[in-house]
Amino acid sequence: MKILHLDTNHPLLLEQLASLGFENREDYESTKQQIEKIITDYDGIIIRSRFPIDRTFIEAAKNLKFIGRVGAGLENIDMDAAKERNIQLIAAAEGNRNAVGEHALGMLLALLNKMHTADREIRAGKWLREENRGVELDGQTVGIIGYGNTGKAFAKKLRGFDVKVLCHDILPNVGDENARQVALEVLQAKATVVSLHVPQTPETQYMVDKKWISSFENPFWFINTARGKSVVTSDLVAALQNGKIRGAALDVLEYEKSSFENLFTDKELPEPLQYLVQAKNVLLTPHVAGWTVESHQKLAQTIVDKIRKLYRL
16 A cells, blocks of 8 residues: 655654555655645555645545544544545544643743743843742633543643643543533633633634633633634734733644644734734744654654554554
């Protein structure tokens, strides 16, 4: 079976697939249209987020049997078209869940304790202690929206703190010893920290808007290590300005390109993004929550293991 690799990944992916008897071909530069002309020759493809695998692409892939995405979500793949053609979809959410859980916790602690602003001020010759007085995590009620791989990993990291952890998910009975599953209305009534861990779907796109934010009883700290397009940034900014959101830690942004590889390509940043970049109660990272040395290997290994299981190798 022939596999086309469309993004670079950990070397073990190529090495182990070859050892299992697959024929690997790498193409990291051809356009989507160029790939469509040759994709019929391949049984499988491996991709991260280089370009969307849409219906046109899938219809050109006459012999495609599986698509492996070296990442957590499948939103860049037309899942309906793949299902119609009996193409197996393989994601690797298990591979970076620990990394995302650690990153979310790190961002939350940095935000509560103003570490990002204090660091910048000291480098600029300012020694401001009272202005950088922090807030403790102990005593907070953390609400986790989406309790799958990364939501569970974040809850596990919170076990060493004296916090209440609530979770909400569209699936029933996913709560565990680390988080009590509740209705969204209960979470909105109790939470003082909210962490987003949902996939990008039609239901979650722009879910965090003015109405959603105003449904929370308490002002809250907001963390997003999931997908940028789950948030209406202008509504987030308004909530930061009026104090409904006390601070935001954002690893992902609405304005990211679909490949996740670039942001600052436009000459002028959108006004809401300009605010986030300047705001002291906002901490930003460039979509790297799941991007560790360890997860680089784990993601690749997860894909190999699932392909091995799929073909009983």
